[in-house]
Amino acid sequence: MQAIAGPFLLYLGDKTNPLDIKTSRGLALFRPGECVGELSLGGGLSLGLPQMDPTQAVAAGARTLVLGIATSGGRLEETMIAPILAALDAGLDVASGLHQHLADDPRIRERAAATGGRLIDIRIAAKGLAVGNGTPRAGNRLLTVGTDCAVGKMFTSLHLTQALNAKGMSARFRATGQTGVMIAGEGVVIDSVIADFISGAAEALSPAREDEVWDVIEGQGSLFNPSFAGVSLGLLHGAQPRALVLCHDPSRPHMRGLPHFPVPDLKACLEENLRCARLTSPDVAAVGVSINGSQMAPDDVANLCARIEDELGLPCVDPVITGMEPIVERIAQLP
Structure with a gap:
């Protein structure tokens, strides 16, 4: 690019x-x-x-x-x-x-x-990509996943990167969409990659590293959205994440552009993302939920976060209203 x-x-x-x-x-x-x-x-x-x-x-x-x-x-x-x-x-x-x-x-x-x-x-297919191979590689990688497309995965990834760095836990944002690439000045626009090479592109974007730096990888699509599930699965396998953050827009009545598809249950969505990620990362862990509460009152956001925390046993945040600190603390506790 x-x-x-x-x-x-x-x-x-x-x-x-x-x-x-x-x-x-x-x-x-x-x-x-x-x-x-x-x-x-x-x-x-x-x-x-x-x-x-x-x-x-x-x-x-x-x-x-x-x-x-x-x-x-x-x-x-x-x-x-x-x-x-x-x-x-x-x-x-x-x-x-x-x-x-x-x-x-x-x-x-x-x-x-x-x-x-x-x-x-920006949407130019990267050259020289290989297919993914799933070979275990060292390093700290976190992938944001979603209940649907356009629910805040990039937004969450950027705010989480900033919060980790502010906490002294070095992190870098790894862009996979056109907006993220424009913000970061680098990355791979995954939806311009031939399907067979998606997991390989994720591997190339977040290679093995022996230091303590976290690669925060911007997720795309959703396993539960029939239009974009393929790119979501390729990222899950190629990112080989140590941690996942689930992103969700609670104001959405159905999958974007698909009124015949309901928004998935949060627990079921998280469990399916973890199950798929275990193919290449057997010890992957969920570390939190990030909601887009821009259409809600602050008190309603707080109440929803509390309910999600009770249901899933994970910290739940809105990057703007609450900040990312609870998820950063959970990441710091990973073995």
Whole structure:
């Protein structure tokens, strides 16, 4: 992957679903000093950054327009073309996490060639990957898993990495999604990897190490989501985790985009993730549950966490409301 030059102008388009702008939101939260403004088309969400066009963003120091949104099928939308061309004309590079590559559109490709602007696609399959082999390897690895997709696995992984480092337990975030890769500046976008190589990609992302550093690996999908269970299983086998954290959005009435599939029971979900992980990591342990309580009142979050702790015998946190300390303490107690 080419390096993405900051500062950034974050493209929000006209999106109204918060999950559709999670890449832009992730950059604004975890790399705030490099986000100079946002570009929206009106009528959509805002991150509270100054609204700028590409020329204004360049004057403010921006170097890259980041297309930080999700679209149907991961494709470029027609409404995106004019802002992208304007960004290239203003002297910005353009970075995208969409499945469709920027240069697939001839208008973008030709304008980039004329202006010298770089087109940076995050979803590029890593080269030289091997299939996973499950050979036991040394090291401390933690994988976040979920009851569904988009429930906070990246968010939890980043906050947990920060909390471990603050506690003096060295940790590094290992990104597996386009947003995580943009935040970290490195990683492997797992959904761009051929299925046979997913576990091998996870092995390459978190190789054996003899020190005490924790590799906190960002999970993807869910074993209980029929659309994305394959990538979840590949990560479980390849990560060879010593510990798992289960992530959950309690406000979700059903699996995202699948109203005919209910959200799984937390205990059943955790037990299935542990069972699958034991293929390559027989001693794997669950160390906590992380919920996304953004749609709940703080008192309701506290009550839910208490109920989950009673049911599962594990610490339950909301990274924003309670912090990650109880899970860090459980990790420190691992044999």
